[in-house]
Amino acid sequence: MKGKASESRRPTPTPLPPNLDMAVTGLDDALRSRLVMEGGAMRAFLSASMNGREVDFREAAQNMNFWSFNGTIGMADEPLFVAARGQAVRVVMQNDTMFPHAMHLDGHHFREVLPGGGLGPLRDTLLIYGDESREIAFVAHNPGDWVFHCHMLTHAASGMMTRIKVLA
Ligand SMILES: [Cu+2]
Known part of the structure; x- marks a missing residue:
């Protein structure tokens, strides 16, 4: 005798089609960028640009600023890079601080370029420990x-x- 539960069981759904925006290809011709993180307690930066002016760590800290990306505190005037739509991008993130940082990119997912040359899982955030340098790659598919x-x-x-x- 069949129970109601088995009668109402639905067929297995078909898998979603592959999402081509998530494919990471073209790495040999990729635009390359580097993001150097500095600052924080125990290893303060010597100087960084704050609101368009070069300041030392003491002055930055008095303004509640403790970190820099590529020598700039907070949002820079210029983007880190400008990519054409569909262009592959590789970014080395170099953590020159004593602290882990969970680097997050809006608008895209990326894969880590592993030391052996393979690619890690799809992520939008990667935790980078102090004195670590990690590389990510993605295809810039999302304008903005x-x-x-x-x-x-x-x-x-x-x-x-x-x-x-x-x-x-
Ligand atoms: Cu952080």
């Missing part, structure tokens, strides 16, 4: 200005913030 920041929001609010631009 996208914030690229540490996901520890006190870090983002005190300097760890930049953006990328993808042309339409």
Whole structure:
């Protein structure tokens, strides 16, 4: 005798089609960028640009700023890079601080370029420990200005913030 539960069982759903926007290809011709993180307690930066002016760590800290990306505190005037739509991008993230940072990119997912040359799983955030350098890759498929920041929001609010631009 068949029960009602088995009669109402639905067929297995068919898998979703592959999402081509998530494919990471073209790495040999990729645009290459580097993001150097500095600052924080125990290894303060010597100087960084704050609101268009070069300041030392003491002055930055008095303004509640403790971190820099590529020598700039907070959102820079220029994006970290400008990518054409569909262009592959590789970004080395170099953590020259003593602290881990959870680097998060808006608007795209990425894969880590592993030391052996393979690609890691699809992510939008990657935790990078102090003195670590990790590389990510993605295809810039999503036009716009996208914030690229540490996901520890006190870090983002005190300097760890930049953006990328993808042309339409
Ligand atoms: Cu952080």
